[in-house]
Amino acid sequence: MTVATPALTIEIDRQHELPIYLQICERFRTAIAAGHLRPGDRVPALRGLATQLNTARGTVELAYTILVDEGYLQMRGAAGTFVSSSLPASVMRSSRARGVQDARAGQSTEGTGTPQRPGESRSGQAAPRQQAIAVAMSGEPRPLQPGLPALDAFPGKLWNRLVSRRARSGDRAMLAYPDPAGYRPLREHIATYLGLSRGVTCLPDQVFVTGGYRATLELVLRSLASPNDSVWFEDPGYLLARGFLDETGVQLVPVPVDGEGIDVERGTLLDGQARFAVVTPSHQSPLGHTLSLARRMALLDSAEKASRWIIEDDYDSEFRYLGRPLPALKSLDRHDRVIYCGTFSKVMFPGLRLAYVVVPERAVERVGRVAHSMNAGSPTLLQAAVADFIGQGHFARHLKRMRALYGKRRVLIVNALDQAFGKRLIVDLPPRGIQFAVQFAEGPDGPVDDVAVAARAREAGLAVLPLSIWYANGRARRTPRGLVMGFANIADADEAGRLARTLRECLDG
Structure with missing residues (x-):
């Protein structure tokens, strides 16, 4: 036919x-x-x-x-x-229907309260997780550290020239208190970059520069959350975000993740009126899945119906090794419910402490007031240097080089792990990102104690994290056991082999 x-x-x-x-x-x-x-x-x-x-x-x-x-x-x-x-049917709704729903969404009532200030963890479970990830992700860089870009491949001399030029410019703005919303030219560059590469249409006024993802979450919650608001959180989900949210007074609702990403239907059953959903749709942290189109549309539809904010953490979507990076969830947002979060930590280097958030137009004034009250702007000198790095084309060239480099380095570590562990470790070639999760095969004595393996690895100088602690109930028998590791800084096959053999020794005790 x-x-x-x-x-x-x-x-x-x-x-x-x-x-x-x-x-x-x-x-x-x-x-x-x-x-x-x-x-x-x-x-x-x-x-x-x-x-x-x-x-x-x-x-x-x-x-x-x-x-x-x-x-x-x-x-x-x-x-x-x-x-x-x-x-899904929701993709094919007419533009007229979208217009009616947009108008309805604009009439929704938003929370204006301020969440509890960070303090002692209510659940008592965040502390061990926070300690584990703090050890693995701070201080001197160490092998296999998750989320760490290739520091050996960053154009340091070029960056030093850009910073020095700004420092010598005599521009008094470099010495004054920074704009709490961010350096205006950098906000303009971010808006243009997101429109071209991530499909996110926004104005510079919607972009706020922060001191990192934690600072982004604090800004968003102080602006839009009320005490005891409930928050969908991926299970497993990003450790640092979980620990911070657990301390702020919001009520975390762990929502299971499968091969299609966060299970929206399950989240609705658990708490259909949750005020926020924190998700990593492009590269689920830590499992690496991509949120399917059907789930994306379901998540957006549920947010519109429940007047829910979606916080999209798009932390390393620039690095995709099969095809081009997928457009952001925000690019499908017809109801202005998505708060888009990005960072320079993964694409440049984490010592910058620069991130950004794109807020819906209706929330710009409120977020702006809170940003000024927090008065926590990042140093203008570094923001201006990043603006130059982007504006002069260095950023795009750097990303292109890193995609090619990481594409090779991920193969090195996967091959080395296969050789060192054989069938004792389940390893898949990561299609995106600069970190990935591997799972231990269950042994004759039951599940592997990945926390103990990771502890021995830390003593051996490695910075891997146990996979189980990313789950809300990490010690349950059914919880997957494995390791989360980075691969961006592996120089060659010899180093990959040496690191894999060290990990194998840690498994054997």
Whole structure:
């Protein structure tokens, strides 16, 4: 049976700053949302569309690859490329329906209280986790440290010149108190970068520069949370965020994670009225899964219905080794419910202590007031140097080099672990990020004590973390046992082999 290709007119603007392949992506998303393309419809062939648009075949192929990664399209070999037959209904709602829902969302009532100041942990479980991760992720860098970019490959001389030039400029702004919202040119560069690379459309006024992800969470909660608000949190989920949230007075609701990311249906059953959801959709921390399109739409729909804020932690999405990085969850947000968080710690170096958050337009004034009351702006000198690093094109070139480098280094450590552990360790080649989780195979005596293994590894000079402590109930027998480790700083195969053998010795005790 021959499936006809619907008549589809795609126009591109060669004067637009958005690259052509991203314009093509956006045209297809819009056509699918409006119902002009339906599940099962064949889309134009690569060569045909390239001819129609008078552009390179590779440009169209790149756009199709992104749309396939996102779940909008399916490639069926010689049969052609089709709109995915498994698209959730919420993707295909009309633009008119979205407009009505947007208006309704704008009338929702937001919390304006301030959460409890950080203090003693209510659950009593955060302290051991915090101690473990503090040991592994602070101080002198150590082998296999999670979340640590390749410090040996950062262009240090170039960076020193940029900082020195700013320091010698005589600009008194470098010496004055920093703007609590962030250095304006850096906010402008961030807004442009997010629009081009992550599909996040925002104004510089929506961007706030912070001193790290913890500072971002504090700013958001002080601005938008009320005492005892409940928060969906991925289980397993990011240790530092869990520890901080546990101390702030909000009520954490652990929501299970599977191969498609956070289980939205389960979260609704656990607490359908939770005021926040903290998620890592592009690269789930620590398991590495990508939130599926169906789950993304379900999460956004549930947020709109419950007037829930979604805090999207997009911590290392720039590093994807199969295809291009997926657009952010924020790029699908039609109701302005997503608060987008990013950081320079993974793409440059953590010593910068620079992160940023994009807040919905309706929350800009409130967040701005809180930012000024906290008066915790980051040093203007470093912000200005980062702005120069981005504006002069060094940032984009650095990311390109790091993707290629990390793509090689991840293979080195996976091969070394396979050789050292054999069937005693379950290892998959990480498709994204600069860290990954591995799991121990259960032995004849039961589950491996990954906490003890990680402790022995720390004594041996390594910085791995036990996987089980990322779970809300880490000592339950059914909780997976393994290790979370970084790979960005592995220099060569010899070093990878040596580190893997050291870990194996730690397993054997």
